Amino acid sequence: MLRISPRLTQKLAMTGIWGTGIVTVLILVVIIAYVLVKGVADINWSFLTTPPRGGLSGEGGISTVIVCTVYLIGLTMAILVPLGLGAAIYLSEYAPDNRMTRLIRYGTEVLAGVPSIVFGLFGFALFVTALHFKFSILSGALTLACLLLPTLIRTSEEALRAVPHSHREAALALGATKWQTVWRVLLPAALPGIVTAIILCIGRAVGETACLYVTMGDTTALPTSLFSGGRTLSMHLLKLVMDTNAFEKALATGVVLIVTIIVTNAITNWLSQRFLARMTGVQ
Amino acid sequence: MGDSEAKIEAVRFSFYYGKRQALKDVNLRVKEHQITALIGPSGCGKSTFLRALNRMNDIIPGARAEGEIMLDGQNIYAPGVDVVDLRKRVGMVFQQPNPFPKTIFENVAFGPRVLGLDGKLSMDEVVEKSLRSAALWDEVKDVLNKSGLALSGGQQQRLCIARALATEPEVLLMDEPCSALDPQSTLRIEELMNELKARYTIVIVTHNMQQAARVSDWTGFLLLGDLVEYDKTAELFSRPQDKRTDDYITGRFG
Numbered sequence: 001m002l003r004i005s006p007r008l009t010q011k012l013a014m015t016g017i018w019g020t021g022i023v024t025v026l027i028l029v030v031i032i033a034y035v036l037v038k039g040v041a042d043i044n045w046s047f048l049t050t051p052p053r054g055g056l057s058g059e060g061g062i063s064t065v066i067v068c069t070v071y072l073i074g075l076t077m078a079i080l081v082p083l084g085l086g087a088a089i090y091l092s093e094y095a096p097d098n099r100m101t102r103l104i105r106y107g108t109e110v111l112a113g114v115p116s117i118v119f120g121l122f123g124f125a126l127f128v129t130a131l132h133f134k135f136s137i138l139s140g141a142l143t144l145a146c147l148l149l150p151t152l153i154r155t156s157e158e159a160l161r162a163v164p165h166s167h168r169e170a171a172l173a174l175g176a177t178k179w180q181t182v183w184r185v186l187l188p189a190a191l192p193g194i195v196t197a198i199i200l201c202i203g204r205a206v207g208e209t210a211c212l213y214v215t216m217g218d219t220t221a222l223p224t225s226l227f228s229g230g231r232t233l234s235m236h237l238l239k240l241v242m243d244t245n246a247f248e249k250a251l252a253t254g255v256v257l258i259v260t261i262i263v264t265n266a267i268t269n270w271l272s273q274r275f276l277a278r279m280t281g282v283q
Numbered sequence: 284m285g286d287s288e289a290k291i292e293a294v295r296f297s298f299y300y301g302k303r304q305a306l307k308d309v310n311l312r313v314k315e316h317q318i319t320a321l322i323g324p325s326g327c328g329k330s331t332f333l334r335a336l337n338r339m340n341d342i343i344p345g346a347r348a349e350g351e352i353m354l355d356g357q358n359i360y361a362p363g364v365d366v367v368d369l370r371k372r373v374g375m376v377f378q379q380p381n382p383f384p385k386t387i388f389e390n391v392a393f394g395p396r397v398l399g400l401d402g403k404l405s406m407d408e409v410v411e412k413s414l415r416s417a418a419l420w421d422e423v424k425d426v427l428n429k430s431g432l433a434l435s436g437g438q439q440q441r442l443c444i445a446r447a448l449a450t451e452p453e454v455l456l457m458d459e460p461c462s463a464l465d466p467q468s469t470l471r472i473e474e475l476m477n478e479l480k481a482r483y484t485i486v487i488v489t490h491n492m493q494q495a496a497r498v499s500d501w502t503g504f505l506l507l508g509d510l511v512e513y514d515k516t517a518e519l520f521s522r523p524q525d526k527r528t529d530d531y532i533t534g535r536f537g
């Protein structure tokens with residue numbers, strides 16, 4: 001029988017692992033580079049500051065779309081983060097370990113795997129129709145919050161659970177109440193994990209299209225209130241590709257989208273690191 | 284027994300984790316301004332007893348206490364006792380140094396912040412005083428804004444002692460405070476305990492009999508939830524009354 005030497009298997013394994021790593025990075029780099037290189041040429045001041053005018057040639061820019069995206073993400077996070085963190089704190093610190101809690105936990109896991117368009121249908125039925133919020137940024141944000149809630153809860157709960165039990169004991173032994181323990185010890189300690197969860201949620205929110213079409217409508221007018229409809233960058237990009245000949249404008253929109261995500265992540269990271277440095281004394 | 288008043292008195296105190304009984308009818312008087320050591324093999328109930336003194340066992344599901352523990356004559360297990368109040372009076376230092384991932388200053392300031400300063404001293408003064416009491420001030424006075432986790436193990440444990448002292452407790456509970464430390468750091472902590480007993484009543488759990496013999500004034504020997512013997516440390520180690528105590532301290536088991 002042929003026996004392959006351990007040295008050879010080691011070499012093969014290393015080559016394989018390096019290969020998969022390189023391929024993954026390469027795919028990522030190619031996609032981003034393609035969009036950036038092709039798209040950057042069509043970005044100029046007027047593209048960023050004029051609203052889309054529609055038509056087959058995709059006239060105009062993306063100003064109102066940018067504004068709408070920022071509003072939507074801001075509102076979504078304002079709804080999502082307090083709710084999600086509250087639920088995560090409840091599940092990790094307060095909920096007794098019983099059948100009910102396990103059911104809630106199982107439920108959030110299932111919900112995290114439900115396709116976003118299903119949440120879109122739910123949002124359409126509840127927020128747009130039953131609650132009369134119409135096609136609006138509010139309906140869209142509420143739907144996105146529902147969509148992202150399970151992910152945020154699960155990830156934040158894991159981050160809180162990862163805080164060593166000894167921190168809880170130390171705080172309680174010093175006469176802290178349970179809430180003081182959560183607020184002054186556990187949340188700061190879990191913050192890096194929670195921030196990562198929020199960044200992932202922002203990324204997903206920026207990328208959603210289908211569930212927003214059915215809850216936010218598709219107007220390109222400048223949003224003036226929570227009840228205005230709107231169109232996000234991703235929705236606009238889809239529209240440009242499918243309904244117009246303006247492929248270069250779609251690429252330019254893609255560039256703005258990528259840059260927006262990178263900038264948002266950078267700001268969120270910077271804020272949390274500044275906070276942590278002050279809190280923990282680690283420079 | 285007394286050459287001084289009993290600060291803490293356990294009266295027929297039993298403790299259960301679910302169905303398992305961890306302490307059986309323990310009667311014990313802790314003298315004020317003395318160091319009381321609890322020794323015994325693993326699982327004998329010494330840590331359970333220590334954690335009963337500031338009701339830290341309350342957070343374990345299914346835990347239940349019977350009997351009384353009197354602190355200055357008041358039963359701390361009586362209905363209506365505020366555990367936050369109790370823990371302000373009875374501080375605790377744990378086996379593993381467990382500073383918060385915060386600055387040295389904020390670690391010490393934690394207790395006063397959650398309980399509120401009494402107004403006599405500013406936060407800066409409280410922090411300095413506590414760090415001085417824990418013999419750590421000279422080493423950290425220039426790096427108060429560095430992380431508490433950047434300190435060595437022995438320094439971290441003294442930081443935890445300073446943190447416990449900052450709430451001005453009357454009693455200090457120490458749960459094997461040196462078991463994670465090197466001999467040098469252990470010596471520092473033992474010297475510190477000797478200095479602190481003038482102002483605080485100290486109860487220490489230790490698996491190290493030499494340590495109990497070195498630092499404590501009184502020693503209790505527990506076995507399987509029973510307090511087998513409790514006496515002045517010198518007496519207990521030189522003339523144990525119970526065969527089991529003798530066997531344990533001479534190293535025949537445990």
